[in-house]
Amino acid sequence: MLCVIFLPIAFLVVGSTKLCPHQCSCYDASELVDCRSRGFTHIPHSIPHGTWLLDLSGNKLSELRSTSFTGIWALRVLLLSQSNMQVVHSKALSSLTFLEKLDLAYNELRALPSDFSHGLTTLKDLKLSHNALERLESHALEDLESLERLDLSHNHIQVIEVGAFRGLTMLRHLNLAWNQLTVLQGGLLTMQQGLGVLLLNHNNISKIETEALAPLQTLTILNLEANQLRSLKFKTFLNLQTPSTHLQMSENPWTCDCELHRVFSKILHVRHLHVDDYMNITCHLPLLLSGASLGLMHSQLCIAETATVLVITGTVMVTVVAALVMAERKRKKQKMSLEKQGNDPMPWESRK
Numbered sequence: 001m002l003c004v005i006f007l008p009i010a011f012l013v014v015g016s017t018k019l020c021p022h023q024c025s026c027y028d029a030s031e032l033v034d035c036r037s038r039g040f041t042h043i044p045h046s047i048p049h050g051t052w053l054l055d056l057s058g059n060k061l062s063e064l065r066s067t068s069f070t071g072i073w074a075l076r077v078l079l080l081s082q083s084n085m086q087v088v089h090s091k092a093l094s095s096l097t098f099l100e101k102l103d104l105a106y107n108e109l110r111a112l113p114s115d116f117s118h119g120l121t122t123l124k125d126l127k128l129s130h131n132a133l134e135r136l137e138s139h140a141l142e143d144l145e146s147l148e149r150l151d152l153s154h155n156h157i158q159v160i161e162v163g164a165f166r167g168l169t170m171l172r173h174l175n176l177a178w179n180q181l182t183v184l185q186g187g188l189l190t191m192q193q194g195l196g197v198l199l200l201n202h203n204n205i206s207k208i209e210t211e212a213l214a215p216l217q218t219l220t221i222l223n224l225e226a227n228q229l230r231s232l233k234f235k236t237f238l239n240l241q242t243p244s245t246h247l248q249m250s251e252n253p254w255t256c257d258c259e260l261h262r263v264f265s266k267i268l269h270v271r272h273l274h275v276d277d278y279m280n281i282t283c284h285l286p287l288l289l290s291g292a293s294l295g296l297m298h299s300q301l302c303i304a305e306t307a308t309v310l311v312i313t314g315t316v317m318v319t320v321v322a323a324l325v326m327a328e329r330k331r332k333k334q335k336m337s338l339e340k341q342g343n344d345p346m347p348w349e350s351r352k
Contacts, residue, residue, distance in 0.1 A: 021046045035059070043068040053077040057103070060084045064092040075099055081127070082106040094119035101125040105151070108132055117143035117167075129175070130154040138163035146170055153177040153199070162187045175199045177223070186211035193217045201225040201248070208232070214239040225277070226251040230284070234263045237273060246274045249281060256283035256294050264294065 020026035021044035024035040030048040037058035042065075047054060052074050061083045069075065075096050085107035093099070097119050109131040117123075117140060124146055133155040141147075147168050157179040165171065169191050177199045186209040189195065195216050206228040213219070219242050229252040237247075247267075254260060264281075267273050275281075279296070283289040 019046075019048045047072055050074050053079075055079040057081040057083060063087040063089065065089050066091045066094075068092055069095055072096070073098070077101045079103045080107070085109055088113060088116060090115055091118065096120065097122065099123050103127045104131070106130040110134060112137070112140040114139045116140045120144055122146050125149045127151045128155070133157055135159040135161070136164040137161055138166070141165065142167040144168055149173040151175045152179070155179050157181060160188060165189060166191055168192065169194075171195055173197045176203070178202045180204055182206060182228075184208045184212045186214075188212065190215050195219055197221045199223045200227070202227075204228050206230065208236050210236050211239060212236070214241075216240060217242060219245050221246050221248075223248045224252070225249065228253060230255045231260055232263045232267075234266045237267055238270070240273070242272055244272050244274070246276050248277050249275065250277040252281070253284035254281060254294060255285040256289050256292070257286075261294065 019030045021033065021035060023038045023040075024033055024044065026033050026048070029050075031050060032053045033047055033051045033055070035044065035054070035056050040056065040059040040061060042061065043056065049071055051072055054072070054075060054077070057079045058081075061080070063086060064080075066089055069078075069092075073095070076098055078096065078099060078101070081103045082105075085104060086109065088104075088109065090113045092113075093102070093116070099120055100122055102120070102123060102125070105127040106129075109128070110133065112128075112133070114137055121143055123144055126144065126147060126149070129151045130153075133152065134157060136152075136157060136159070138161040141150075141164060144150075145167055148170055150168070150171060150173070153175045154177070157176070158181065160181070162185065165174075165188065171192050172194060174192070174195060174197065178201075181200070181203040182205060184200065184205055184207070189198075189212070193215055196218055198216070198219060198221070201223040202225070204227065205224065208224075208229075210233060213222075213236060219240065222240075222245060225248050229249065231254075264275065264278065268275060268278065279293055281294045283292050283294060
């Protein structure tokens with residue numbers, strides 16, 4: 001009797017070990033497969049079909065091929081960070097139609113294929129941070145209709161084509177920090193009405209187009225720290241129709257003048273806008289105020305500018321008045337001369 005009971009158990013143990021790839025660890029009937037840091041140079045072929053979490057981080061994969069995940073139809077979570085990934089080939093992920101989380105952070109990706117997102121309609125969380133991406137093409141992410149979080153920080157992105165985020169209508173959190181963007185252009189975030197967090201700190205942004213933020217109706221955090229902003233247009237932020245938005249804008253090379261003070265004063269008086277680091281916003285120009293806090297210097301800036309305007313205005317007025325007085329004196333002198341000549345009884349010719 002004991003022998004009869006033992007054999008099925010032994011069979012189950014052996015059977016379960018056959019389901020798990022060599023060198024990997026499997027849990028919960030092989031639904032969780034841990035292949036971290038095992039020296040793999042390609043995706044193992046023996047991953048169970050019912051696996052819903054696959055961790056391949058810390059390997060030496062270098063590339064994802066179009067057949068890498070064939071048959072792993074139930075996968076929900078795929079972790080591929082720190083895997084020396086250099087290339088994702090076309091259709092490499094298209095079979096993962098139930099995938100919800102994809103981690104490709106800390107790799108060496110320079111570009112994404114145009115069909116990168118094909119089939120990933122259920123993906124909610126995508127991490128592409130700490131790669132070498134230089135641009136985002138307009139079609140690479142278009143099928144990510146369920147995506148809520150996108151992390152593209154710590155890349156070399158200089159160009160984002162208008163339309164690159166067109167299909168991301170459910171996006172809530174967008175991290176573009178530590179890239180090389182120079183302009184936040186209008187039309188880029190047209191479909192992101194539900195975006196709550198936008199991180200753009202540590203870029204080279206020197207210009208925010210007037211309509212760039214207008215579509216964002218629920219934005220709660222906008223981080224623009226450590227860019228190349230020297231001035232602002234109030235209308236840019238007035239277009240931001242949100243219940244409450246917290247702005248971070250320190251560590252920019254601000255040109256501190258009365259106009260900049262007026263813009264910030266208006267922003268601070270708009271009920272739904274909050275500049276969290278206003279007292280940490282420091283002047284870069286003029287050199288006389290370099291390093292000084294805009295929040296502490298604003299009154300002096302306007303007083304100095306007003307005084308300068310008054311001096312110039314006063315000088316102009318004095319000059320004009322002096323010119324009028326001189327003109328009036330000259331006119332009177334000419335009039336007296338003419339009157340004197342008119343009263344002389346002997347004309348000049350008759351004297352001769």
